[in-house]
Every structure is written in structure tokens, then in C-alpha cells.
Amino acid sequence: MSLNPKLKDWKSKRIWIVGASSGIGEALARQFDALGAHCMLSARSKDKLHTLCAELTHAHALPLDVTDEQAVKGAFRNLLEQCGGIDLIVLLAGTYSEMSVKSFNLAAVKKQIDVNLNGTMHVLDAVLPTLIQQHYGHVSLVSSVAGYRGLPNSLAYGPSKAALINLAEALHLEMKRMNVGVSVVNPGFVDTPLTRTNTFPMPFLMTAGKAAQDMIKGYEKGQFELHFPKKFTCGLRLLRLLPYCLYFRLVKKITQSSTEHAQ
Numbered sequence: 001m002s003l004n005p006k007l008k009d010w011k012s013k014r015i016w017i018v019g020a021s022s023g024i025g026e027a028l029a030r031q032f033d034a035l036g037a038h039c040m041l042s043a044r045s046k047d048k049l050h051t052l053c054a055e056l057t058h059a060h061a062l063p064l065d066v067t068d069e070q071a072v073k074g075a076f077r078n079l080l081e082q083c084g085g086i087d088l089i090v091l092l093a094g095t096y097s098e099m100s101v102k103s104f105n106l107a108a109v110k111k112q113i114d115v116n117l118n119g120t121m122h123v124l125d126a127v128l129p130t131l132i133q134q135h136y137g138h139v140s141l142v143s144s145v146a147g148y149r150g151l152p153n154s155l156a157y158g159p160s161k162a163a164l165i166n167l168a169e170a171l172h173l174e175m176k177r178m179n180v181g182v183s184v185v186n187p188g189f190v191d192t193p194l195t196r197t198n199t200f201p202m203p204f205l206m207t208a209g210k211a212a213q214d215m216i217k218g219y220e221k222g223q224f225e226l227h228f229p230k231k232f233t234c235g236l237r238l239l240r241l242l243p244y245c246l247y248f249r250l251v252k253k254i255t256q257s258s259t260e261h262a263q
């Protein structure tokens with residue numbers, strides 16, 4: 001069942017990708033461009049964005065830092081002047097560092113909340129009035145399976161991503177009647193600069209290109225939750241349903257055995 005208006009016929013669709021300078025965002029920009037969409041690409045790395053835009057046919061760079069509320073508003077004003085409206089906003093800007101109880105670091109916690117959650121709020125603050133007025137469009141928040149339930153060594157990233165899942169649900173409930181689509185993307189492990197520092201084994205690791213492909217398919221089907229790779233995420237979605245006594249026991253067992261394999 002499609003919970004959102006289906007996004008099809010990408011030709012000339014106006015798409016804002018926030019977090020487009022590398023990884024999944026970059027792959028998405030390349031694929032949308034090949035489908036004829038007009039992509040506006042944001043991230044902090046100006047040079048990377050300009051290099052990417054030079055390789056694409058219909059892309060423009062809008063460099064920004066999502067933690068800077070005014071910069072986000074300015075970039076969206078600029079986008080509206082150039083495009084006159086917006087069809088899809090994909091919010092991928094994110095940062096990750098592993099954090100355990102013993103390595104708890106408040107500055108790193110604040111940084112992850114600031115980029116992953118507050119950065120998303122800054123973008124919403126800029127785009128919501130336009131989406132409400134347009135009565136069309138789609139906003140897609142990129143969360144993670146790490147946001148499903150509490151996991152070890154994820155004291156900052158997990159909570160920031162759990163908040164995004166809750167936020168997407170809340171947005172969807174209100175925006176459906178405005179004909180505005182809302183989705184949440186929960187990837188498993190994707191090979192990008194974000195995960196390359198991980199020292200533990202990453203099951204079902206997929207390429208950024210495949211992740212982007214799965215996202216586009218999800219938008220075309222009008223899905224609310226886009227999750228991949230299914231072999232990994234379906235199991236985790238089941239874990240989400242377990243009562244605490246079983247969940248804690250199982251996660252302990254799984255994470256212990258994967259740590260032993262890594263050693």
C-alpha cells in the first residue's frame with residue numbers, strides 16, 4: 001500500500017539533496033541527474049559540490065552547513081528563486097562516531113545531535129511553509145536502522161536517528177492531508193566515508209549506488225519507510241517488536257558473537 005503520493009517521471013523534477021558531497025547523497029545526485037531531474041546539491045564541501053555539478057547535466061551547488069540556521073534559510077530562498085518550487089527534499093547530512101559508556105564524550109554527543117537532528121529541524125523550518133503552500137512535494141529524512149532501538153556503542157548516533165524516525169512519523173500524520181509526502185529512510189550498512197572507519201564486521205554491506213537505487217524505487221512506490229538491504233533490515237524490524245527481556249538478551253548475544261568474530 002502506498003502511503004505517499006508516488007513520485008514518478010523524474011524529468012525536470014526539482015530535487016534538493018542536503019548532504020550530497022559524498023556517499024549516498026552523491027550517488028543519489030548522479031542517479032537523479034541521469035533520470036533528467038534538476039538537482040540542487042548542498043553540503044559544506046564547496047569544492048566537492050562544484051566538481052560533482054561539473055560532471056552532471058542539471059545540477060547546481062548550494063553549499064551550506066546545516067547547523068547554521070540562517071545559511072539553510074538563505075540557501076532555500078536561493079533555490080526557490082532559481083526553481084520556483086520544490087518536488088523532493090532529501091535530508092542526508094549526517095555525522096557518526098561510535099560511543100560507548102566508557103568513551104562518553106559530551107562534545108561529540110552535541111555535534112551528532114546538532115548535525116543529525118537540529119540540522120534537520122533547520123531544513124524543515126526553511127521548507128515547511130513552502131510545502132504547505134504548494135500542496136505538493138515530498139520531504140525524506142534519512143535516519144538509520146540504528147534508530148530502531150537502543151544498541152551498544154551508539155549513545156549519540158542512535159538517539160539522534162531515533163528522533164528522526166519519530167519526527168518523520170509525526171510529520172507524515174499531519175502532512176498527508178496537505179498532499180505532501182513524508183518518508184524516512186533506514187539504511188543498514190552502506191560503504192561510504194561515514195562507515196569506513198568502523199572496525200567491526202558490517203553484515204550485508206552495500207554500495208552507495210545500490211542504496212540510491214533502492215531509495216528511488218521507494219519514492220516511486222510511495223513508501224513511507226524505505227529500508228535496505230532487506231536481508232538485514234527485515235530481521236532488525238522484527239527485533240523492534242520484541243519485549244525488552246527478549247530484546248536485551250538477543251542483542252547481547254548477537255553483538256558479543258560479532259565482536260568475537262572480529263577479533
Ligand SMILES: NC(=O)c1ccc[n+]([C@@H]2O[C@H](COP(=O)([O-])OP(=O)(O)OC[C@H]3O[C@@H](n4cnc5c(N)ncnc54)[C@H](OP(=O)(O)O)[C@@H]3O)[C@@H](O)[C@H]2O)c1
Pocket residue numbers: 018019020021022023024025042043044045046048064065066067091092093094095096115119142143144145186187188189190191192193194195
Ligand atoms: N553509510 C551507512 O552505512 C549509513 C547507514 C545508515 C544511515 N546512514 C545515513 O545516511 C546519511 C548519509 O551518510 P553517508 O553514509 O552517505 O555518509 P557520508 O558520505 O559521510 O555523507 C554525509 C554527507 O553529509 C554532509 N554533512 C555532514 N555534516 C554536514 C553539515 N554540518 N552540514 C551540511 N552537510 C553536512 C557531508 O558533506 P560535508 O562533509 O561536505 O559537509 C556528506 O555530504 C547520513 O545521515 C547517515 O547517518 C548511513
